[in-house]
Amino acid sequence: MKKNKKIAESICKVAKLLYEKELTDLAGGNISVRDGNLIYINEVMSGPKYYWSISPDSIIVTDLCKIPVIGDVNLITREAPTHYMIYQNFSDINAVIHCHPLYPLVFASAHMNIPNVSEMSRVMIGEQPIEFIEETVPSSKIQAKRVVENFKKRRKEKKDAALICTVPFHGLFVAGRNLNEALVYVDIVNNCAKLLIYRKLMFADNPDSDLSIRKKFTKEDFDTMNDFKEVCETGYKYINAFGEETIYKRYNPNKKSSK
Numbered sequence: 001m002k003k004n005k006k007i008a009e010s011i012c013k014v015a016k017l018l019y020e021k022e023l024t025d026l027a028g029g030n031i032s033v034r035d036g037n038l039i040y041i042n043e044v045m046s047g048p049k050y051y052w053s054i055s056p057d058s059i060i061v062t063d064l065c066k067i068p069v070i071g072d073v074n075l076i077t078r079e080a081p082t083h084y085m086i087y088q089n090f091s092d093i094n095a096v097i098h099c100h101p102l103y104p105l106v107f108a109s110a111h112m113n114i115p116n117v118s119e120m121s122r123v124m125i126g127e128q129p130i131e132f133i134e135e136t137v138p139s140s141k142i143q144a145k146r147v148v149e150n151f152k153k154r155r156k157e158k159k160d161a162a163l164i165c166t167v168p169f170h171g172l173f174v175a176g177r178n179l180n181e182a183l184v185y186v187d188i189v190n191n192c193a194k195l196l197i198y199r200k201l202m203f204a205d206n207p208d209s210d211l212s213i214r215k216k217f218t219k220e221d222f223d224t225m226n227d228f229k230e231v232c233e234t235g236y237k238y239i240n241a242f243g244e245e246t247i248y249k250r251y252n253p254n255k256k257s258s259k
């Protein structure tokens with residue numbers, strides 16, 4: 001069996017991005033991707049040994065129960081129990097990221113959930129806050145069970161819930177339908193936590209500040225984001241793409257142009 005080079009490369013690219021964007025540290029983190037019946041996962045000590053500059057050749061491939069297919073199974077990241085247990089329990093999940101982003105960790109280490117207040121966290125994650133699980137020995141099976149329990153609870157509350165949780169004094173676990181989604185979730189949660197912390201630091205003592213959410217958006221509000229939007233009023237005079245004087249009239253993107 002041959003390794004899918006694109007998948008291995010995508011894991012390396014995401015690893016580098018996580019470190020460059022300060023979404024993880026040199027101490028740890030790990031990334032995996034499911035491709036059919038195979039799991040692609042990074043080596044142990046990718047941060048401390050390689051400063052997150054890892055090669056696609058180092059990515060290990062196994063089956064869903066960590067039986068090796070390509071590479072040395074003994075070199076797989078220590079957080080494998082959580083990664084594999086997530087895949088075994090959620091058939092729609094094809095990527096898992098574990099990382100150590102500072103701002104969500106500030107919340108987790110105060111045993112606080114992270115409310116979704118930033119624009120994108122409200123759009124993509126919604127009303128469910130990012131919860132912390134109990135303090136747990138890293139890399140343990142009990143950690144895997146607690147992460148999966150938290151994710152199942154989220155899905156019970158909301159059938160398409162984003163699967164994200166924090167571990168106090170440790171890090172973040174995120175599962176996505178693909179690697180891109182998982183990475184974007186990490187970034188969104190980090191930015192949301194950062195916004196909350198900075199806002200409090202800078203303005204909590206300012207009597208003019210208002211730290212409440214003034215407008216609660218509904219799903220219907222957010223759905224309008226995808227509507228086609230005209231950017232000028234019918235009757236607006238302008239020079240079109242062919243250099244002709246034109247009067248703008250309502251444009252329908254689904255109607256084929258005669259030009």
Ligand SMILES: [Zn+2]
Binds near residue numbers: 099100
């Ligand atoms: Zn960790």
